Amino acid sequence: MRSAPDALFRTLADPTRRAIFERLSRAGELTVRALTEPSGVSQPAVSRHLSVLKQAGLVHDRRDGRQTHYSARPQALKPLADWMTLYGAFWRDRFDRLEDLLNRMDQ
Amino acid sequence: MSETRTLVVERVMPHPPEKVWRALTQTALLEDWLMKNDFKPTVGARFAFRTQPMPHWNGVVDCEVLAVEPHQRLSYRWNAAGGLQTTVTWTLTPVEGGTRLRMEQSGFGPQDDNNYKGAAYGWQRNIDALEKLLAGLASA
Numbered sequence: 001m002r003s004a005p006d007a008l009f010r011t012l013a014d015p016t017r018r019a020i021f022e023r024l025s026r027a028g029e030l031t032v033r034a035l036t037e038p039s040g041v042s043q044p045a046v047s048r049h050l051s052v053l054k055q056a057g058l059v060h061d062r063r064d065g066r067q068t069h070y071s072a073r074p075q076a077l078k079p080l081a082d083w084m085t086l087y088g089a090f091w092r093d094r095f096d097r098l099e100d101l102l103n104r105m106d107q
Numbered sequence: 108m109s110e111t112r113t114l115v116v117e118r119v120m121p122h123p124p125e126k127v128w129r130a131l132t133q134t135a136l137l138e139d140w141l142m143k144n145d146f147k148p149t150v151g152a153r154f155a156f157r158t159q160p161m162p163h164w165n166g167v168v169d170c171e172v173l174a175v176e177p178h179q180r181l182s183y184r185w186n187a188a189g190g191l192q193t194t195v196t197w198t199l200t201p202v203e204g205g206t207r208l209r210m211e212q213s214g215f216g217p218q219d220d221n222n223y224k225g226a227a228y229g230w231q232r233n234i235d236a237l238e239k240l241l242a243g244l245a246s247a
Contacts, residue, residue, distance in 0.1 A: 084112060084114050084215050087114055087212055088114055088116070091114070091116040091210055091212070092116055094140060094141055095116060095118050095208075095210075097139075097140035097141075098120075098130055098140040098141075098208075099118070099120060100140070101130055101136065101139050101140045102120055102122045102126060102127065102130055105122075105126060105129070105130065105136070
């Protein structure tokens with residue numbers, strides 16, 4: 001129950017991977033080359049990110065001759081769709097911040 | 108009528124209730140650990156928490172104060188675009204060496220399309236905070 005959202009958060013916590021996933025969500029299918037061009041990241045790096053996204057079930061790949069086309073699988077975000085999962089992590093983090101603030105405050 | 112669920116986070120803070128209460132009710136202090144806000148400690152007052160707007164979310168949590176019992180209990184509605192309608196209640200209990208602080212967020216509905224859409228944007232908003240959290244989990 002807990003591990004699925006954790007794995008997704010870890011995968012999406014990387015800003016480059018998040019950008020790739022968001023781009024595929026908007027654009028539909030794209031090749032590694034099309035994803036690499038505007039990203040400022042090397043093609044092997046983009047390929048590695050795609051492989052991590054694929055392991056997390058966030059992207060789907062389709063071979064077509066020598067080209068591989070990637071597309072987003074937004075349904076993989078479903079475990080994150082639970083407000084309680086989100087707010088559970090949110091409030092625990094905010095409790096940490098509150099404790100930090102209390103330590104900095106005068107009596 | 109479908110049933111709703113409640114989220115509880117509780118922690119003993121090594122600080123007196125009066126001090127914890129200030130952190131929960133003074134605008135500048137609240138902003139330090141939670142979000143920008145125009146909170147007023149008056150029952151019936153409407154206020155908002157605000158953060159960076161997103162393409163499909165205005166970055167606003169709409170609130171209304173429901174209960175103010177100084178140093179003991181504070182409750183407000185916590186509603187956000189995307190179908191979230193909940194109530195957040197803070198309870199402060201003096202314990203040896205500090206305050207037991209309990210946060211209850213109640214009124215979570217079953218998953219539906221509205222929640223799904225809202226949460227898809229919600230996670231982006233919270234991801235920076237989550238990165239810190241996950242860094243902690245990874246090293247644990």
